[in-house]
Amino acid sequence: MRGKLLGMDESFEVVVIGAGAAGLMAATRAAERGRRTLLLEKNTKPGVKILMSGGTRCNLTHSTDARGIVAGFGAGGPFLHSALAALGPDELVWMFEAEGVATKVEETGKVFPASDRALDVLLALRRMLDRSGAELRLATPVLEIAREGDGYRVFTDDGGIHAERLIITVGGQSYPGCGTIGEGYAWAKTFGHKIIPPRPALVPLTSNERWVQELSGVTVPDVLVEVVADDSPPPSKGGARGGIPNRPTPQEKADKKNQKPLTQPLPSGERVRMSRRASFLFTHFGLSGPAPMDVSRAITERPQAGLWKAICDFVPNVKENEILDRLAAEAAHSGKKGVLNIIAELAPRRLAEALMTRARVPHDRRAAELSRNERLALVEGLKRTAIPISGTLGFKKAEVTAGGVSLDEVDSRTMESKLAPNLFFAGEILDLDGRIGGFNFQAAFSTGFLAGEKA
Template sequence: MNKIYDLIVVGAGPAGIMASISAAKSSKKVLLIEKMPQIALKLKATGGGKCNLTNTLSADVFCEKFGKSGRFIKDALDSFTRDDLVSFFASIGVPTVARDGFRIFPINHSSTIILEALQNELERLCVEVKTDINIEKIEKKDDIFEVFEKDRVFKSKNLVLATGGLGYSTLGATGDGYIFSKFFGHKITQTSPAMMPLFTKEKNFASCKADTIAKAILKVNIPKYKNLKMEGDLIFTQKGLRGPVILDFAREITPILEKYSEVPLLISFLKGKNEEEIFQHLKNEISKNPTNNILQNLETLLASSVSKEILNICEVDENLRFKQIDGIKREKLIKTLTWTPFTVIGHDGFKHAMITRGGVSLKEIEQKTMQSRIVKGLYFCGEVVDIDGPCGGYNLQWSFSSGFLAGKLLD
């Protein structure tokens, strides 16, 4: 007769690893299954290999950053707080630091150290880990979950689905968790790629790749979505836009892009200055340096490369002085400096998406336990559910906290 575990965890990312550790600390017999040759490959790639684990925000503000999903995550965060996460990593030999006062990293900024420490902890707790496992199906018979793989069947009293989403397919993301969840009667909300660069119709700013726009303000120029706005650092690319603000805003843009072929944006490079403020600034500069040309005037506001491209958009000769510019073009220049238009036309899809927006419906999950409302003994955690947050350690904290809560199980 096959061995029956107390818990089988499917998916060895941060959520699945923490669920395994949480259960094992309660003396549960745990099997952790991973389809890739190694555990936590996506975790290893997080933050360019530096691994931003969490951040220093209060729990209430942290939850607010998740929008309407914020209330759901509170129980998981209460069960395993930021301080608990920091203490946990310290206890397994990974001290952390928040050098900028916000983002918390391992002190040596290495995800490899994180991975090694987690592997050692799994081994210490006698969690059985199996990699290179291609699950064909999962069923439940007589209160026992059966996980089928080729000619083997793994059995357990409880099951945690921690398979992640669809992002980074090269690191094992295939959406298997959605298939298993649907089999057990769960609804999957619309899934969209998130946290990635965006392609724009406008390519004229490609020459500005070396210049970062600090605290740019972005908003969607569609009446229905007029309230969608975000602020942060922006970087130009050959194909469009990236940077922290773009990675965060992408989670709002990609679902809209599925409805429309294009998504118009308005971007303030000048921290939200209005037309009057910009015009007054230029007047002051002209009075101080009356012989300067318009490019020199704009360079007091923006990097030279960005200033040149804005002048090109407005068809203004950079050698002219402000008063020499045609009135209509001068008005257009002020408007464009205030809000520069861009048009999002695409992205790289799930291939380069760091996270997935959408997943297992929260309405069918008990937030105090992460247990299914449909199938007893079935639990969810991490990215497989319909929760995603912005850059800055939000998604990893959620994965660890929800994994910890799911691993506690409802005996």
């Protein structure tokens, strides 16, 4: 079979594998530069994940500058400097608007097509690709990749294709129903690349707490979520190894330096792993929405760390003493106002009811009847409710993949491999994952553009 494929003599200057956001942009840019370009896609249509993203609306980017995008990727952000210099958020918006896709900025900073149709984004990308002269082949899965002289031979069911330069943009492992099953990692390994273990990111969290599940459908627009774990090392019969105390690793030291403290000290052994303030959704399985999903990567990175829990401040704009003052003022004014109505002015009514139940405050309690301990318990519920986390929904529901091709082995100025000449990577296959809100699409478009510019 392989001998038969080697007999094929089809050749392109640039071959791009994977017609997602990064691949469509890479192939378009390479062809615009006059390169004879082929874009291969195993699905029967391109941009499947684009069509699914943002609730089928496609969150193109975030309303910020290049520095804001970099900050949204944490430690990996600086890798994007050159890519964003080539195609930043403003340039990306202008590019789509020039193709007739008007955009809008929502209150959260997310940039969407004004039509709220992801299809409009994909159609614009298709028009740009067609105009560039690049060839698109659908339903053409890649079986194998091998070095061939200074270039590469790509094997498909239809034969072998020589590529002077090869760009791999097949994504990670999130939403495997779109075809992103991680085959790109094996190809990268073939050429010596290190793969940072892939794990789900921007994924909903699961909780076995019945009261949480009973609140399914309740949305809280502004919540500070901080995930912590009992990170204490398990006790051993002989104590610390060799009598030497356990010391934090360099990564743990960096984590600690970047941690945001909680509103009060945590019990011994607990440490904040990540925090995020944004919208929050209770579901039948646990927690979703931007805030829980943004902190999910801390849990998937260290699932063995212990008993994870999300500590939720449901009223981050209201200080504890302000809540106590409001309860006291209502009690002093007439005392007849129901406590439930007071709490429901701060949080959704169903959540207010749940917090009162957890605080052991009867729902018919009047403000004047509240004891000091009950007032403190209500404040604790509003400001520091701890929800045990059992896990996540995994890759099937993850918006992006954390991990992937190590950034240390890719030239950020060109997206070219430092180990294999004329091999480029772009998009989610790289060890890059950013905040929810268009950051990851911007990275895909920008790294794809730069790879197409340099290939």
